[in-house]
Amino acid sequence: MMQTGPGCAEALCDRGLFRAASALQILGGLGEVFAEGLTGIIGAAEAPSEVDASAGDGAFGGTECVSHVEVFISHTWSSARWPKYLSMCYFLNVTLAVKAAWGSYALGVGVLLILEATVSLWAPSDQAEANVKAHLCDRKYLFLFFTELPVLVFFVFFFFGQHISASCWAPSLWLDKLCVHQTNQSLKAQQVAALPVFVARSARMLVLWDDTYFERLWCNMEMATFAKYAASPEKMEFLPLWLAPWLLSSILLDLLGVTFVCSFQKLNTFQNEAQVQDLAHMGAAFFGGSPHVRQFIHMFFEVFPNFLCYLPVALPTMLSFKRKIQGHRLMLEQMASFDLKKAKCSVEADRPLVEEQVALHFQAEKDFEVIVAGATDPAPERVEAVDPREEAIERFNNYVQGPLRAACLDSIGDEQNVPLHLCYVCFLPMSFYAAVNATPYAYRECTLTFDTMGYSSPYHLVATFSLCWLSTQLLVFPVTFPVLLRMLQLVESLTSSWVLQLVLGFLGSALAYAYTFFCAGTIWGCTVVIMQSYSPTWLVIFFFVFALLVLQAWFFFGKRPKRSCSCRCLEPVGGDDTKPMLGLRCYPEGD
Template identity: 40%
Template structure:
């Protein structure tokens, strides 16, 4: 948030002056529906946006029309004594990144539920219409089981806040501060610290200018003093565009995957026959080679999406690094302020929030869950940083940064759940592949694959897909990020960009190699059981599980460590100065 009037910060209210603020009706609440109405028009900082948000249609507005728009916008909020969520943002960031970020925050979970519900409904309808084995080669599977659920997902992602009933209450400056009444506006801005202190949680819409804004730092310092780092959520503005780009690219990959058979008829059968001819009568070996080769060759569908994928992941890597680096080097004295007159009162307010209250001995005695070493570290930290502003700096560099990493990880981390969401089109396609019997009539397909019945074929394929979805698909993104970071650690020139570009298809190919191992070890086991094949299949599962645990559980270990000793240490720097 930035200051709107120069005089507003001259007499900033204490966070403890809530009764007076509430008496004058200064504290307001809004809803996600109001905030995201007309695709987040309130985040566009222009007069035209104010008029549109206030429902006034005028190309050359009069002063009265502007006042009417401001009053109408203000009346969309209501008086309150507490809100669930305080939304902090910088006005330097654009409207659309904020809109998409908040759509992701409020609507993503609901969008996934609606998409899965649509998928389940279509499965029931199609099976009831044609039977479980009557959908082989059906042209309805891809549109009904992939495209339609994904359309529902995107629509609910963008518009879900319009269809929900009970939503969290929130505070956001454009809706809860009067935009056209200068006196009321000044009073509300002066009470900013009160609004922050009376908010249950704080959501930071991070962009590369957030920590540079002095008003944003005041919000953060107040929330740190009264609520703590564990109630601060940081949502980077690059995250939603990156996730949407990954989903859309995967839809393209699924479409190309589905077109392999029509464009190259019976290519998988040709691979199987070639493997059988090469290995002779070794049926298990021929099926292993054939399944592995088919999956490896299928990775070619991701070659066309390598270019946009490269730009998307490079943006993710660099933006995430920038956010963590900014927090590591944070200094409130370097923050920018639009109006020079605001700097001193805001800085003084932050200094008061982090000032030592001469309660060190009582604080140390009251920390029952902190050992003696931690108490010594706390006393040392308070003495070592006598300047309250420096304590705030250490708080952001330490405890808050650790909390952010615990929430969203470092630049190499992508949550397992997020990876599955990004691959949701391919996950939905797996059902089309199973029910469609590899784009052939089921009674023919199971014989060509060597199974004894159509049901055995479908159950085996379903099991293989489930294992690929859980053990292989999520590997792509963390591996790609590690490859990109390694390459860019050697520089940012043309050779590095060429090598990084080549990493994109390689990462997807590795995903398909792992998937190929699952299929190639499971199908021969089902077709011709033996102890050796069972042991090999279990070995593949163990290796893939260990690999998955290494890539995803490191963040959990890091979070657990931060939640105990590291968090206590940074409480030493900020916690003692928080005592009142």
């Protein structure tokens, strides 16, 4: 077994074997590096003899010599180019894209405020000033500046964020296609032999998971090596190849739904003011004509009917989520039933070598004292023992089935959950659109002004709608996806008919959106009542509704307490590069 300490890594760097690739190399040419597989299979196979040994110098020369890397990319070459490219865009750019999108929104607010101030100073007449301000307040322009433009910025930075930022914040990366010479067989053989060193000297491992990943013996060896030297299983990040396409499609579908909301509000199809007023008066009549009830019902019906605008996207959303459930479930099932012996190897001669490497990583150096309750004789002293190879491999199987799977669940949840931060990203278009109501000029000099809406000043209006916006965007809209996923799982359990699943799934998707806008209308109504005309009773109602929304968000997104644990294997718990430590680690059963 090759030594993996810092000195060994430095020696490999001096010999030009330990390399790191940049984010631009991996994302360049729209992920061109993923377009073709390796020229020869890592392991015993060689590249075809007719391949020039210097043919791979260009890509290999673009990397730099290092003694450690921040991210080791583990993947299979059986998956297609585009899912990998999108996954790497997600890994490297999604945070930058979200920040850039919100930055463009803030910039748009600043630009329009400057334009409004300029008009106030330089307009030739009051009428001209009013006309210009009316155009600035037109929803058509607000939607363009505050919804479509930020979403466009998000997509630009999602794909080209590293190019725009010149990879200033990108980690160093190890990718086999770039960091292992593909045509120089002598150099390649040395690098393949040093693969455990490269893995051990990586701060994190990024697993680009597809449905064949756990079937690849060399991928499993990479996992075992990293597990030995990693401080915790959380350092191994699983990024399913379905995640990035699902995220992008969800954002586009939400943008389409928001576009319908904007169009219907402009046409006043669903929110005719007179009809809303009639509904408010009729509802208030049941409560003795209370003005507070009338205010609540009026605001509720300003918001709730908007779920109808999402009906056109209910079907594609349902289909997208069904694929998400299938891919997510398959990954967790593969981890739960993982068995190294079932992994495939393109070159069968590699199997004993790889299995021996895994066994060395997971061998137990000592058997520790075991105290049995009620025993009269003292337990024996520590006894040195060497586990056989099969037991070490079984220990690795247990590691994947237990701690690694638990870490994966903590990171991306199970098939009926979506992490909260991803829900926020998916609803960016709605966040941008709803935030227009909280801008200081949204109603100035427009058809509806702050005083006609019942507010004492523009700042009173902005404060009210800002509170409404924060409540809905942080607590309400994110629950749409967990509700929808549970609906789809319920449909799957009720019928196996594809047609019925399609029909019921569409209805479940529509119901999920209706429930979301019901919650949104409720919190908007309560907030407007207490902000426009304070009432102790309605303040209690507001806090009650708010508490229910917080509990709901915790139910869907809060971390659950750990289940009862069993100690089934020794898990690597850190240590230095030359002497990693194995510790007895407990993890949940039955996940």
